Amino acid sequence: MEKQQKIGLDVSLLDTDQARKMEPSLSEKILGSTFSPLDGQVNPILLTFAFISAAKKLGTEVLTHIEITGIELKSGKVRSIITAKGEIETDIIINATGAYAARIGKLIDLDIPIKPRRGQILVTEAAPQILRRGLLSAGYIAAKFDPSLAETQGVGISMDQTSSGNLLLGSTREFVGFDKRTTYEGINNILKNTSRIIPQLKNMHIIRSFAGLRPYTPDGLPILGKVQGIEGFIMAAGHEGDGMALSPITGELIAELIDTGETSISLDHFRLERFFTTSQ
Numbered sequence: 001m002e003k004q005q006k007i008g009l010d011v012s013l014l015d016t017d018q019a020r021k022m023e024p025s026l027s028e029k030i031l032g033s034t035f036s037p038l039d040g041q042v043n044p045i046l047l048t049f050a051f052i053s054a055a056k057k058l059g060t061e062v063l064t065h066i067e068i069t070g071i072e073l074k075s076g077k078v079r080s081i082i083t084a085k086g087e088i089e090t091d092i093i094i095n096a097t098g099a100y101a102a103r104i105g106k107l108i109d110l111d112i113p114i115k116p117r118r119g120q121i122l123v124t125e126a127a128p129q130i131l132r133r134g135l136l137s138a139g140y141i142a143a144k145f146d147p148s149l150a151e152t153q154g155v156g157i158s159m160d161q162t163s164s165g166n167l168l169l170g171s172t173r174e175f176v177g178f179d180k181r182t183t184y185e186g187i188n189n190i191l192k193n194t195s196r197i198i199p200q201l202k203n204m205h206i207i208r209s210f211a212g213l214r215p216y217t218p219d220g221l222p223i224l225g226k227v228q229g230i231e232g233f234i235m236a237a238g239h240e241g242d243g244m245a246l247s248p249i250t251g252e253l254i255a256e257l258i259d260t261g262e263t264s265i266s267l268d269h270f271r272l273e274r275f276f277t278t279s280q
């Protein structure tokens with residue numbers, strides 16, 4: 001909390017009573033909580049469509065369901081991309097393929113240390129208001145400051161109630177390659193942990209479960225910006241569990257970089273080259 005306050009975020013500490021006053025469904029065993037009025041919620045699918053529609057208004061042509069299978073370089077510069085439906089000439093490629101970014105890197109023999117980290121999520125039946133705002137477990141938040149904590153934890157709890165009344169309960173953190181199946185163990189783990197915090201969940205029906213792949217990087221930071229030695233190849237991937245929240249700022253910075261060659265926030269900490277070791 002102190003770290004967050006230091007960078008100017010409005011975050012405060014609540015004791016058990018204060019926390020339960022704000023969220024009456026919380027278990028009385030809760031020790032306390034942090035609270036930020038800045039927290040918000042978006043529907044990631046609607047957000048993605050909103051970005052696409054805004055881009056189209058600016059003249060962007062959007063092609064879907066076309067796999068990129070190759071990249072042509074000429075004298076260290078991007079020349080074209082090869083797709084399942086033909087070649088497209090370009091001098092700029094932005095690798096924004098999330099958990100698949102390393103596969104795109106391989107097309108030009110570039111090592112990108114992004115791997116998929118599976119997250120399973122449960123959806124409950126719709127119910128009258130149980131949660132007034134999104135809840136995250138302390139472990140989940142701590143893991144954002146120290147990614148090694150997440151590795152030992154397995155599950156970082158997040159709970160939200162959507163506008164239609166369904167609750168979203170998540171999520172696991174697993175390295176299982178590109179496997180997007182849900183598992184009995186994962187579902188059980190989420191239920192055990194979330195119903196400790198909101199006991200009322202024990203009486204609710206789960207109507208659906210699904211899993212997605214977060215683009216994990218070893219230091220928990222995304223990989224953004226130009227790549228040394230390959231002119232025109234730009235990285236915008238590796239946002240792990242924050243890719244929705246970070247999507248507007250990522251888009252803005254990458255657009256600035258392409259437009260002007262500079263960015264209003266330095267991308268030095270996010271360069272791919274931070275993972276390269278020199279052999280000396």
Ligand SMILES: Cc1cc2nc3c(=O)[nH]c(=O)nc-3n(C[C@H](O)[C@H](O)[C@H](O)COP(=O)(O)OP(=O)(O)OC[C@H]3O[C@@H](n4cnc5c(N)ncnc54)[C@H](O)[C@@H]3O)c2cc1C
Pocket residue numbers: 066067068069096097098099100104118119120121170171211212213214215236237238239240241242243244245246
């Ligand atoms: C369970 C779970 C909970 C999450 N909760 C949150 C949250 O609360 N807040 C938050 O901010 N983030 C959250 N995230 C993380 C967020 O979903 C990701 O960080 C984000 O989706 C990454 O966006 P992206 O555009 O980089 O990659 P993606 O959304 O994965 O998009 C990559 C795209 O690249 C395409 N692609 C891949 N390879 C190719 C190819 N060869 N040719 C053409 N296209 C290709 C894919 O089809 C895909 O459409 C969560 C993730 C999970 C799994």
